[in-house]
Amino acid sequence: MNIGIIVHSRTGNTLSVAKRIKESLEQKGHSVDLKRVTAINEEPAPNETVLLKDNPEISNYDAVIFGAPVHAFSLSQVMSAYLKQIPSLENKRVNCFVTQKFPFSFLGGNHSVNQMKKICVEKKAEFGNTGIVNWSNKKREELIKNVVESCGEV
Numbered sequence: 001m002n003i004g005i006i007v008h009s010r011t012g013n014t015l016s017v018a019k020r021i022k023e024s025l026e027q028k029g030h031s032v033d034l035k036r037v038t039a040i041n042e043e044p045a046p047n048e049t050v051l052l053k054d055n056p057e058i059s060n061y062d063a064v065i066f067g068a069p070v071h072a073f074s075l076s077q078v079m080s081a082y083l084k085q086i087p088s089l090e091n092k093r094v095n096c097f098v099t100q101k102f103p104f105s106f107l108g109g110n111h112s113v114n115q116m117k118k119i120c121v122e123k124k125a126e127f128g129n130t131g132i133v134n135w136s137n138k139k140r141e142e143l144i145k146n147v148v149e150s151c152g153e154v
């Protein structure tokens, strides 16, 4: 399968999880691209328009995995803007994950993956699994392994 992993990552946590998902999928024989979403204004004020700089094209992938950090108890504005401008996710399997600093998912993680899911379903994705890595949780490594497994189901 031809798979795209598309991440927004400011400080590298989300990117590091994405690299592990990529390795795992490649071991299963898939062809995987890992691409980053970036913005000209990486720190937009609330309600400021995000100006995307790196805006990866996904039309050639059979399945897409989106990853992003939680910012202010919500999905990062850069990933939100990126997802919203995708024309369609029809006929694509989509999994999503977020990383967040706080140890518990009710402090923004759950809300953020739900935001991602809502946009992807509106774009007609065949929506699959979600995952959350709570970076300051003592069981972080276990959480990463869970996300590698769940988001690696394509």
Ligand SMILES: Cc1cc2nc3c(=O)[nH]c(=O)nc-3n(C[C@H](O)[C@H](O)[C@H](O)COP(=O)(O)O)c2cc1C
Residues within 6 Å of the ligand: 008, 009, 010, 011, 012, 013, 014, 015, 068, 069, 070, 071, 072, 073, 074, 099, 100, 101, 102, 103, 107, 108, 135
């Ligand atoms: C502007 C900003 C806001 C953040 N808000 C939250 C938050 O509400 N909840 C949380 O758990 N972590 C929050 N964090 C921490 C990041 O979600 C966390 O460090 C994440 O793993 C960073 O991913 P990255 O390294 O891929 O950018 C925030 C970080 C930044 C820079």
